[in-house]
Amino acid sequence: MAKTTETLELSLLLEAIRGQYHYDFRGYSLASIKRRLGLARERFGCQTYSQLQDRVLHDATVFPELLGFLTVQVSELFRDPEYFRMIRELVVPHLKTYPSLKVWVAGCGAGEEVYSLAILFREEGLEERTLIYGTDINGEALKKAEAGIYDLDRIPLFTENHRKSGGKSSLSDYYTAAYGAAVFDKSLRKRTVFSDHSLVSDAVFAEVHLVSCRNVLIYFDRELQDRAIGLFKDSLSRKGFLGLGAKESLRFSRHADAFSDFSAGMRIYQKQGLA
């Protein structure tokens, strides 16, 4: 009984958020969203999802903060160095055959992966011909991404990751340290566009050669995962590449046949030649 009530309250809350703020979390993995909404309830002092729903509908200041709970933004520069090494060693040689390139980092959060790829593409001599799109649903995160400022205490990890990824330069070439923060070089953003885009409700916006979407699909249920992977499929050019998180795969997707394993160990896929 209690459990059924709570499940009902949760779906009403998600419906309220969708109705009022046009963010649709109904297809998100329930276990994780419940945990994060539980933390949000503690933060806002709400005993129930219904109380939280009341707050979010009637107090306009609540939703932006709640969105921070609902979207996970933990990342690093060159997170999973091995992934970036595979991009560098296996994918880049293919990309070099194109006169111009587009890359889509879907669910870019605060931009860590966009900067990682911008640095990698510069090191590989591809920067001038490449446009990188970084998209996310969280406007606050996109502002952070635009700013390109990260806590200085995260830099040792970033530096180590970059080195392990086969970095051909020193990470310190790309940022200025000041007041406990590392400010990344504006020139890295010259060929980068950050933009609001939802994998839940928006459509394809460009033809790209590489989609990198890592640790985003894990927050979606399978139906929503399929929608997102369908967008990637439609967005990718012939023989384009799709990079997923280390523990994400196309194994359970209905679009699996449209892709072949390119580096299965690193979850890099290639779109099949025939559409």
Place this chain on the structure above:
Amino acid sequence: MREEVNEPGSALAPSRMPVEAIVVGASTGALEALAELLAPLPASFRLPILVVVHLSPDRKSILAELLDAKCNVDVREADDKEPIEPGTVYLAPPDYHLLVEPDKRLSLSSEEPVHYSRPSVDVLFETAAEAFGPRLIGVILTGANDDGARGLKAITSAGGIAIVQTPELAHVSTMPLAALKICPEAHTLSLEEMTAFLQEFSPPQ
């Protein structure tokens, strides 16, 4: 429906409803303890076992390979949205939380660490308790922090069974002691006793 025939021996087993899954949390000393607990399980063991071990987050762990080599049951790292198969041990991958969805699939998350840990035992145990209710056994082994105590309490609150490694026998007793403090109703067992206990709950093939 109830498979009482296959739940003999234990004082608990005969009267209770069947168990669908086992969750295990361990930290310092985990490899030895897990090997001792899991290696004797026969290949015919039918329950899935979901395991969180605190590891350094460098994302490459050979724990699954090591255990798989020692065990009759399959041991592997969990993939996102993977259906849970019987008789399989799923380890949380390094640097991800492992959760159980209400439809009893596994899911992963990069949410913030809990108790400085990702994966966190509490996250697995709390979501598993939601999904399996009373049809769940939670096991706390050796470890040097208090992750898992809250989760174990969530399991017994949902009607599930709690087991804690006898603190004096654990490589590091902090985690068992913390669990027993919050969850005094838990059974304390040696690893050998645990292996036998778990087998009593395995349904027939």
